[in-house]
Amino acid sequence: MPCTSIAMKANNGDLFWGRTDDFTFNPFKKSVKTQITAFPKNTEMPSCYHKWTSKYAFVGINVNNSLFYQ
Numbered sequence: 377m378p379c380t381s382i383a384m385k386a387n388n389g390d391l392f393w394g395r396t397d398d399f400t401f402n403p404f405k406k407s408v409k410t411q412i413t414a415f416p417k418n419t420e421m422p423s424c425y426h427k428w429t430s431k432y433a434f435v436g437i438n439v440n441n442s443l444f445y446q
Contacts, residue, residue, distance in 0.1 A: 381394065382394050408439060410439055413435070413437075414434075416433050
């Protein structure tokens with residue numbers, strides 16, 4: 377399923393971007409390990425291929441300790 381995105385601009389000009397989590401399952405079910413985490417900018421992130429560094433701060437939802445954040 378495709379995700380829906382939203383962008384909001386604060387009065388001071390800061391831009392906030394987000395998207396929905398269109399999972400085919402309930403990520404908040406007790407049997408699923410869901411973790412909401414905030415990352416500051418310049419965080420080194422693991423990847424399937426190589427590590428990379430975030431340019432911006434972001435909040436993500438991780439399901440079952442995967443490398444994928446929504």
